[in-house]
Amino acid sequence: MRSALLKSTSELLRRSRRGYSSSANPERKVAILGAAGGIGQPLALLMKINPLVSSLSLFDIAGTPGVAADVSHINSPALVKGFMGDDQLGEALEGSDVVIIPAGVPRKPGMTRDDLFNINAGIVKGLCTAIAKYCPNALVNMISNPVNSTVPIAAEVFKKAGTYDEKKLFGVTTLDVVRAKTFYAGKAGLPVSEVNVPVVGGHAGVTILPLFSQATPASNSLSQEDIVALTKRTQDGGTEVVEAKAGKGSATLSMAYAGAVFADACLKGLNGVPDIVECSYVQSTVTELPFFASKVRLGKNGVEEVLGLGELNDFEKQGLENLKGELKDSIEKGIKFAHGN
Ligand SMILES: NC(=O)C1=CN([C@@H]2O[C@H](COP(=O)(O)OP(=O)(O)OC[C@H]3O[C@@H](n4cnc5c(N)ncnc54)[C@H](O)[C@@H]3O)[C@@H](O)[C@H]2O)C=CC1
Numbered sequence: 001m002r003s004a005l006l007k008s009t010s011e012l013l014r015r016s017r018r019g020y021s022s023s024a025n026p027e028r029k030v031a032i033l034g035a036a037g038g039i040g041q042p043l044a045l046l047m048k049i050n051p052l053v054s055s056l057s058l059f060d061i062a063g064t065p066g067v068a069a070d071v072s073h074i075n076s077p078a079l080v081k082g083f084m085g086d087d088q089l090g091e092a093l094e095g096s097d098v099v100i101i102p103a104g105v106p107r108k109p110g111m112t113r114d115d116l117f118n119i120n121a122g123i124v125k126g127l128c129t130a131i132a133k134y135c136p137n138a139l140v141n142m143i144s145n146p147v148n149s150t151v152p153i154a155a156e157v158f159k160k161a162g163t164y165d166e167k168k169l170f171g172v173t174t175l176d177v178v179r180a181k182t183f184y185a186g187k188a189g190l191p192v193s194e195v196n197v198p199v200v201g202g203h204a205g206v207t208i209l210p211l212f213s214q215a216t217p218a219s220n221s222l223s224q225e226d227i228v229a230l231t232k233r234t235q236d237g238g239t240e241v242v243e244a245k246a247g248k249g250s251a252t253l254s255m256a257y258a259g260a261v262f263a264d265a266c267l268k269g270l271n272g273v274p275d276i277v278e279c280s281y282v283q284s285t286v287t288e289l290p291f292f293a294s295k296v297r298l299g300k301n302g303v304e305e306v307l308g309l310g311e312l313n314d315f316e317k318q319g320l321e322n323l324k325g326e327l328k329d330s331i332e333k334g335i336k337f338a339h340g341n
């Protein structure tokens, strides 16, 4: 009796999870480019167990057959296929609804994300050229760093191909939100599952601006000193992991989690689930900068609405002014690269 009750309760809970309950969810293909890497592998696992995914396409320049065979044995509906090398990229992409890009090199201690530009800019440009050809209507979730520049590169590639739709291009900044939530919940003594913190700006150092004045639930136990420390830790979260890994790369597991959260939100938006809001780095008029991360409402066509910044306190207003110069330079660097190469 007890076990029957537990079984039906967990089934009810499972079915009531927002956005997963309908049996009428459409078929959705998700492609991961860079799927055999440190982020790609755990992200492939998480997308395989996402009930909204019916087809999972794993692409890399090496190692995908093994990852695809491994992930394909998991007990969930998504059909998994592995693709390797440039001549299989088209097939990997065709029919994709969401393309997630964690392809490229990660940082080592002492490097900035911008130090990855020279290698990753070319990788992203090549992959986006193929996306424009094979799945121009897909939502693109850009993880490859430096995100502040790789998203403008992608936009320019799509513009040149005549396929650019600003509603469909996203820089994945979810890991900044994930970190801000964890650090805030820990310091304020709140359950992290109930916490939310918007993070705006970009995805590198001072361009990452957590808005703790808008954190929910509000906490009155934190001093200004605490907020300054939480802000700095969120901005340096990537470096904290790079240093702890001591030469073996950057965040992979927490990034895979964050990437899966964001892709899930994109899929729910595509499927018409209302009020799906996540922070993301998108084409924007929220500030004078052409790309900016802020809360975004996701819908059937991708971005439904880029939400404003809300009210900032003086510390956050100063943070916003401080980030604009670096973010502007990173955007311009990406655009210049796309035009010149
Ligand atoms: N947006 C964010 O918050 C974060 C971004 N990142 C970035 O994600 C990227 C990947 O990081 P990791 O997975 O740790 O690196 P990794 O080196 O472990 O994996 C990268 C994978 O990309 C593949 N790759 C290289 N060129 C490719 C191409 N042309 N097409 C397809 N695949 C290709 C490699 O073969 C490798 O399997 C880095 O640029 C890193 O900085 C990392 C953490 C957080």
Ligand SMILES: O=C([O-])CC(=O)C(=O)O
Pocket (backbone or CB within 6 Å): 106, 107, 113, 145, 175, 237, 238, 239, 241, 242, 250, 251
């Ligand atoms: O710090 C890095 O190089 C990787 C990254 O973007 C992050 O962990 O936020």
